[in-house]
Amino acid sequence: MTADGGPGDSRAEVLRRVREALGGSRAAPPPVPRRYARRLPDAQAGSRADVLALFTERVADNRAAVRHVSTDEVGTAVAAALWGREAKQIVVPADVPFGWLAELDGVRALADAPAVDTGTLAAVDAVVTGCAAAVAGTGTVVLDGGRAQGRRALTLVPGYHLCVVHADQIVGTVPEAVGRLDPFRPLTWISGPSATHGIEMVRVEGVHGPRHLEVLVVED
């Protein structure tokens, strides 16, 4: 719109330089090396028990707590974890199985349907969710907003995240997890509590998400 060296010209000039820097042809994407490990080495994945043990070890390495329970123990384990943190009020996706929360006593659970307002979300002590997949090699849980996982704000705002992982959701490597997930869903990859080294390279936890992560592995 401007012909006198105003903002319009600056924008066109910047875009011209970007195009020039990108080169003439953009049809052929550059080659991407894909020689990363797609599976765990045999020594780590001899059996399912080995994979679960590796997951447990790596979750702990990530400074998250981790416990193994049977299906019948989930309700008791969730209650014990919340009591241990002295949680009085928690939020959960409305579709978490009732059994996960059946043993709560003195803890008020808010279902996120209708959506809990942000003030309440900031005030709750904890969130309990499931996951879509988990990675043994990196000690990661992955949420995709599907069943028992809820919207992203639920696992970003509260300071303590208790994540229930079924043993059959745990795979060895990130590529295996990617193979199970839908890339069109909003994926959240969680490896330990939220941490940043953004200021003076000092590790600070809980700035951009939960300060505490606890994982319950359910062995069916």
Next chain:
Amino acid sequence: MTADGGPGDSRAEVLRRVREALGGSRAAPPPVPRRYARRLPDAQAGSRADVLALFTERVADNRAAVRHVSTDEVGTAVAAALWGREAKQIVVPADVPFGWLAELDGVRALADAPAVDTGTLAAVDAVVTGCAAAVAGTGTVVLDGGRAQGRRALTLVPGYHLCVVHADQIVGTVPEAVGRLDPFRPLTWISGPSATHGIEMVRVEGVHGPRHLEVLVVED
């Protein structure tokens, strides 16, 4: 074993007569007429709203209560229904969505994992479940032991059954429901409260199952 007209001979004689009555060849099954209605007549199934309205009408005809709610109202509606029956203690399959029970206050919900003992089951005031499918033409809900439905005893023993039906689970006719169900699962077809006319042709409710049935239709 006996050759003198004793019980052995009688049994052989009876079996001989049965075989004679069945005829020589049993290979070809008799023809079964299948001219029953596979779909609702157009007048009843002009739109989804028509099908839901028919379901509501037929459930009520079966002497069951029925209400329509939105997804966000399920928890409140479940609580209101239980308060209305003065239920103090209920049982639920462990995998019912937490949101269904999130608004309970003064009602203790027992998750059936580990399985509730039969004494407790007989003492609870109600059971809350989902269903596998529902039939508008007959006002029937069908349980198959899948998600949010639990084992059969749960919906046989307590005197009051509150069943949450998602609108997309409702089909027009029994053949349509059969087409959606797995014949190898234990199917329970429920058309109103349990009733019998077994003694003197007097209708008695609640002898072989819940005396009261209430259906919540969730329109997503």
